[in-house]
Amino acid sequence: MLIHTYLLRRIFLAIPTIFGISLIVFVIANALPADPVSSFLPNSALENQTIVEEFRRKWGLDRPLHEQYLSWLGNVIQGDFGTSLRSKRPVSQDISSFLPATIELSTYAIMISLTCGVTLGVISAVWRGMPVDYLARILALIGVSFPVFVLALLGKRLFAVELEWLPSGRRLDLLLRAPPGITGFFTIDSLLAGNWRVLQNAISHLALPSVVLAVFSMGFITRLTRSAMLESLGQDYMRTARSKGLRERIVIIRHGLRNALIPVVTIIGLSYSSLLAGAVLTESIFSWPGIGRYAFLSASSQDFPGTMGVTMLIALIYVGVNFLVDILYFFVDPRIRAA
């Protein structure tokens, strides 16, 4: 099979997937016994028919459901995700405002969890049964089992209030202006602008929430790496490598770790996607203006355009990641090329 045929087939399959997701979300959102009128109108206005009717007209809620969906779909195809009932801004503007904050936080979190998780996993496997192994396993266990909000509040109490080393929340000190928005990532934008004070400030704000967010996946990666390393260390090729006279460090890293990383690499994409979509608690506690909190608020207040917009975005991220994985499979797996 040619590469472009393969890609076209994948794209062809991705399109109905995305629209299917949008339809399912729309149906679920509208099937819920909840009325946006109750979420948005104040008490007295709820009993004023003129105001209620005007609200429904303004937001298109007075139209039949199928008409609402088709109208929404038509607008999406033209790049218009509608206007958020909460922020009153175009949903696309909301997403472009909130998404970079989450991507920046999640990227640093995945980097921390990967670095620490793999290191701890390798150490734990190589020194299996030693005190350092137990220590690494306890850390991993704490990582996967400790509630994020407890860790976040403890971290804030210790580092922001008691030690005063780090700020208690937000992306930047309130007295500082955000750097010119090129990428939306404050660390990169401040670096590009040569604004060291903002860079320093942005890093200090990122430190605590990114570590808190990283802890769970770090624990998971540690356990996965350890188990993969233990399996790898017992393989024949490890003995062969040692018999060739290679140094132990080279044997472990080049031969052991390289093979053990295959399952770790497989889950990085999924971990990253779930970090992007699941940082709600961390974002709320650290007042981090990210897409997770936006998604939660949109869904809980029946803000259909906001909910649909974020859902489509997350669906696109997952479909995009899977698409990339599929492409990788084409090159990695000869059986696909042969099919």
Place this chain on the structure above:
Amino acid sequence: MRRFILFALVLATVTALLSGAAVAQDERVLIIGESFNIDYMDPGRSFSFTPFQIFLGIYQTLLKFPANGITPLELDVASGYEVSEDGLTYTFTLRDDIIFSDGSGLTSDDVAFSLLRFKHLKGYGSSLAVSLASVDTPDDYTAVIQLNQPDPAFLNKLTFGGMSILNADVVRAAGGTDAENASEVDDLDVWFQNNSVGSGPYILSQYEPEVIVELTRNENYWGDELPYFDRIIMTHIPEVSSRVLALEAGDIHIARELLPANVDDLAGVEGIETLQTASVQMNYLAMNRDPDVGGPMSDERVNAAVRYALDYDGIKQLNSPSAYTPGSVIPVGIEAAWDPSNALSQDQDRARELLAEAGYPNGFDATLTYWDDAIGGVEFGVMAQKIAADLSEIGINLTLVPTDFSNWIDPYRAGELQFTVALWLPDFADPSNYLSFVPAYEGSLNVANRVNWTEANADPAILELRNAADVESDPMKRAELYDQIQQFWQDRGPWVPYLQSTQQVAHVSGLQGTVMHPFWGLVYVNELSIAE
């Protein structure tokens, strides 16, 4: 060695980045942490708590309420006013020295435009302008407001943020209108997020939804007293524990919307002061008057039995010792409200007698539905458990049904709940707002409809009281009418007002001018300063 040097360099860089010194600054900045509840930044459309606080800094109204109470109303844009004998014509004389933030003068055209636009936008708060018929402008500094029906609360409603006086020329130029079709053609939702057109001491300089609101001193402010702070930054910190931590860490100066427990936790913390006063949040129980829905709860005698069965002191202790046990659903602070001394006390023997009279000597089973959340420091789940425990002692066994907001408010509004825990925040600070708790006029809806207490099943006596109170403007007669209404509620109403809760704020020591308003809390930011 080379690797060691590289490692040392990286370590030194990271350390330097993380340990930066505090930002030096000359300007005076006040930072407030709170949980945003912003619907619109357009005064004409908004009807939410946070925007009102913001509007108080940016805009002016014809009249305003005093810093620490609801009455007597004070002049703001108006320098005086007269009300006609029939209560239908309000003639306002305007100050001639008020200047908008763009340097232009405020005239009666701006008043007429702002009030009519508010009415015709049909926004969330526009029910407050139902009685407004027209605004005439015989000269630049006179505005004559004509009502289509007497509205004793009209002056009070003029203090509401939706009645803010906007710079009409600027709004018109942006596409705004006060025409009758304003709701369809005036779409300045986003425009008002980036522009402010008031004559107050501040202007809106930055707004990012769910993130930040920044007010900067209005350089064209016309008043004699300039505000102390150059900038006021309001930052969205949704979690209450995070607001407390941010205050303790020195990241903010004021933490709003705290829980009563936070006041205890912060007591004695160096550098922090707390304020706690009664709010106007009325927490009440509602019992359905439709026998098919309410069952035993539809009986007036059962309603009274429930009122006598509750341990009000115990309920208050679950919230705050500073809270009130109210005498009626009209909270203390609102004109004509009953004093807390009129509140009922627990009397289980009387409650059992009433149950027996109603035909339930052994009690009955019922369902108590509640919104599983905490508002204004009142945890409804805790309250529901306490109420269930109290009622079980007279034989009423409750099944508690916690639910989310939508699944509570929608059935409640539809009159489908047998018994529920509810709350009410006034839309305007006048007792007439509480006429919503008596049966509505036929064809209209109010809170009484939620428990199916209607003209059809209500005693004519309460309907007569409603009709009279709705139009009476004489203060003495009003007080008498509302006294009778509150007595009716206490004797025969379907409501149990069990708690008037408190509001809590904490701030850094040395902040001066901190006065808590019962309606809006700590809102007069232009009167705040730091002791130097």
